[in-house]
Amino acid sequence: MDQLSVEHLLGIKYLNANDIDLIFKTADHFKEVINRPIKKVPSLRDITIANLFFENSTRTKLSFELAEKRLSADIINFSAGQSSVKKGETLIDTVNNILSMKVDIVVMRHGNVGAGVFLSKHVNAKIINAGDGTHEHPTQALLDSYSIREKLGSVKGKKIVIVGDILHSRVALSNIFALQLQGAQVKVCGPTTLIPKHIASLGVEVETNLKKALEWCDVANVLRVQHERMDIKYFPSTREYTQLFGINKEILDNLGKKIVVMHPGPINRGVEITSDVADSDQSIILNQVENGVAVRMAVIYLLAQQIKR
Amino acid sequence: MIVDNYQPKFDSILMSKITLLNSKDIEIILHRLACQLIENHNDFTETVLIGLQPRGSYLAKRLSNLLQKDYNIKKLESGLLDITFFRDDFRRRNAPLAATSTEINFLIEDKKVVIIDDVLYSGRSVRSALTALQSYGRPKKIELLVLIDRRFSRHLPIQPNYRGRQVDAINEEKVLVTWKETHKKDAVYIEQR
Numbered sequence: 001m002d003q004l005s006v007e008h009l010l011g012i013k014y015l016n017a018n019d020i021d022l023i024f025k026t027a028d029h030f031k032e033v034i035n036r037p038i039k040k041v042p043s044l045r046d047i048t049i050a051n052l053f054f055e056n057s058t059r060t061k062l063s064f065e066l067a068e069k070r071l072s073a074d075i076i077n078f079s080a081g082q083s084s085v086k087k088g089e090t091l092i093d094t095v096n097n098i099l100s101m102k103v104d105i106v107v108m109r110h111g112n113v114g115a116g117v118f119l120s121k122h123v124n125a126k127i128i129n130a131g132d133g134t135h136e137h138p139t140q141a142l143l144d145s146y147s148i149r150e151k152l153g154s155v156k157g158k159k160i161v162i163v164g165d166i167l168h169s170r171v172a173l174s175n176i177f178a179l180q181l182q183g184a185q186v187k188v189c190g191p192t193t194l195i196p197k198h199i200a201s202l203g204v205e206v207e208t209n210l211k212k213a214l215e216w217c218d219v220a221n222v223l224r225v226q227h228e229r230m231d232i233k234y235f236p237s238t239r240e241y242t243q244l245f246g247i248n249k250e251i252l253d254n255l256g257k258k259i260v261v262m263h264p265g266p267i268n269r270g271v272e273i274t275s276d277v278a279d280s281d282q283s284i285i286l287n288q289v290e291n292g293v294a295v296r297m298a299v300i301y302l303l304a305q306q307i308k309r
Numbered sequence: 310m311i312v313d314n315y316q317p318k319f320d321s322i323l324m325s326k327i328t329l330l331n332s333k334d335i336e337i338i339l340h341r342l343a344c345q346l347i348e349n350h351n352d353f354t355e356t357v358l359i360g361l362q363p364r365g366s367y368l369a370k371r372l373s374n375l376l377q378k379d380y381n382i383k384k385l386e387s388g389l390l391d392i393t394f395f396r397d398d399f400r401r402r403n404a405p406l407a408a409t410s411t412e413i414n415f416l417i418e419d420k421k422v423v424i425i426d427d428v429l430y431s432g433r434s435v436r437s438a439l440t441a442l443q444s445y446g447r448p449k450k451i452e453l454l455v456l457i458d459r460r461f462s463r464h465l466p467i468q469p470n471y472r473g474r475q476v477d478a479i480n481e482e483k484v485l486v487t488w489k490e491t492h493k494k495d496a497v498y499i500e501q502r
Contacts, residue, residue: 002405029408033394037416038444041394071394301394305405 004302008127010116011136012177020181024146026298027291034070034293044073047304049105050098053130054080057109059265059289060130060140064107067296073304076103091115095123104307105300108132126303134168134229140264141174143295145182147288148219151260156183161213163245164223164272167194168230171264172223176202189213190245193234194225210245214255221262222247222273238271248274252282260284325501329484330474332495335456338473342454343375345471346423347382355449356421358387361438362409365426367488368456372425388413390424392437418446423471427486429455432467457484457497 004019033041049068053061061077068075078098095106106123108116109130116129131137148155160179166172166188179186180203187205188195195206207213214220225241235241247261261273261283269275278285330338350356353376360369366389376382393408424438435453442448456473462480478484478499485498 002407026408029391029393029410032411033444036444037446040444042440043394043396043399305400307400 003305007303007306008116008120008129009138009299009303010120010127010129012138012141012174012181013136015138015178015181017181020142020145020178023142023295023298023302024149026302027146027294030070030297030301031291031294034290034297040070040072042072043301044068044071044304047071047104047307048074048076048102049107049300050076050078050103051130052078052095052098052106052108052110054108054110054115055131057130059292060109060137063289063292064128064130064139064296067293067300068107070293071297071300071304073105073300076101091119092122095119095125099123099125105303126307128299128303131170133170134173135170136174136177137170138174138178139292139296139299140171141178142299143288143292144171144175144221144262144264145178146295147262147284147291148184148260150287150291151284152218155179158184158219159187159217160184160219160221161187161189161207161217162221162223163189163210163213163247165194165225165234166190166199166223167196167234168226169223175221176204187213187216191235191241210247211251214247214251214259217259219260219262220247221264223264224266224268224272242271246270246272246274247277249276249280252277252280258282262288264288326485327499328496329457329476329499330497332489335473335495335497338456339371339375340379342471342473343372343380346372346376346454347380349452350421350423353382353385355419356386356423357415357417358385358423358425359413359417359438359442360387360389361424361426361434362389362391362411364428364486365424367490368427368486369425371488372454386415388415390438390441392434392441395437395441397433397437413445416446417442417448419449420446421450421452422448423452423454425454427455428457428459428484429453429467429469429472430459430462430484432463432465435467436465456486459484 005016006014051064103125105126107128107130110132113133113135115132116127120127129138145155152158162172176186187207189207189210261277263285267278358369358373360366369387373385373387377385389412391409391411393406452470454471455469458469458472458475460475460477481502483500483502485500487494487496489495
């Protein structure tokens with residue numbers, strides 16, 4: 001029970017409920033650590049971690065980097081923009097070159113679905129998926145669930161609606177897997193064009209009326225509209241999207257109950273969520289960011305524990 | 310001469326578990342330790358007690374209660390420290406290390422700290438605790454209090470300032486401390502491994 005059932009963190013779909021429980025319990029301890037005057041423990045001082053970001057990232061990259069530093073690991077950072085990837089090097093070659101520098105753990109974000117799984121089969125290091133295309137973003141889902149657990153006591157039996165661009169969202173898929181593993185009910189809400197066709201096969205209900213979805217839920221996890229992943233127009237205008245699926249104070253105040261509002265960031269203020277909601281006491285957006293460091297420390301710690309000398 | 314009806318004088322010698330201290334012994338020892346602490350720390354305004362998780366926490370809580378109830382110490386700060394992330398055997402042992410919680414809600418800057426643990430063996434836990442404590446400030450002084458001091462088994466140059474009982478147990482033997490809170494009985498046993 002004190003060890004993860006997996007060798008890499010490639011996606012939530014490879015985890016079981018015990019793994020999530022173990023990660024959360026470990027994260028509890030790390031949350032205490034990062035609130036100390038000196039926020040650092042020496043556990044991973046002989047571990048080297050490479051952060052490979054083939055896609056842009058601010059929050060996730062900073063959060064991973066901070067988590068690694070708080071655990072005293074040595075880190076090297078790599079962004080595709082400034083690398084030999086542009087010169088035509090393959091993924092395996094790039095990573096193997098980095099591993100020759102004696103790296104133990106690779107944290108990777110990549111635009112292609114399954115890049116982490118592919119890498120885990122071909123290189124000798126622990127892989128942590130920090131987002132692969134529109135597929136999974138496991139650490140985000142873990143920190144989302146962790147934040148719900150912190151706010152509401154537990155995830156089991158809670159009703160969570162994921163609002164927005166479900167089609168292009170790796171956060172949505174990982175969240176669905178994670179929430180269901182912990183016994184929560186999940187609905188998705190958004191324009192039908194942005195909801196994947198076969199989402200019902202995951203046991204997820206679709207609701208296209210935002211008001212009904214919010215009346216049903218305990219927690220609303222609001223996603224960003226990912227314009228950069230859209231090759232065609234999925235809705236007529238941003239203004240129309242905001243009118244139908246944007247969350248504002250008025251809708252929340254008319255619900256007759258206080259729901260929890262989450263957002264994985266980056267926020268488009270005034271589009272999917274208004275500023276007064278994002279900054280209200282119902283929002284746990286900044287708690288999510290804080291918990292992200294603790295949860296990532298837990299994941300890295302638990303995987304590093306499996307590396308034998 | 311063959312003694313065929315040989316009866317050992319002490320049943321316990323043949324058993325794998327020998328009682329070293331019973332609850333009465335432990336009570337006397339706790340009172341003595343409390344008095345020794347008072348000798349050096351007076352009213353504890355400058356002193357904090359830190360129990361090492363998991364097993365030192367019972368001793369720390371017991372001593373803290375005793376000092377407050379029987380010895381009239383008005384204000385006594387005490388906390389619990391988990392040293393898991395500071396251990397030097399991470400990834401060197403087969404069983405994974407499970408962390409417990411740390412409960413220190415104060416700074417130890419310029420305070421006198423008394424680290425409390427049940428058994429002092431190799432000294433490695435105390436070494437880790439010394440490092441872990443740095444996260445909470447720079448104390449004026451750190452002392453060590455243990456219920457059982459296993460002599461001749463140290464890996465590091467660490468010795469207690471206060472000891473309940475010194476024991477010369479060999480390495481194959483294990484010193485086991487049980488508390489009322491967890492095992493219904495205060496006792497210290499020596500077990501054959």
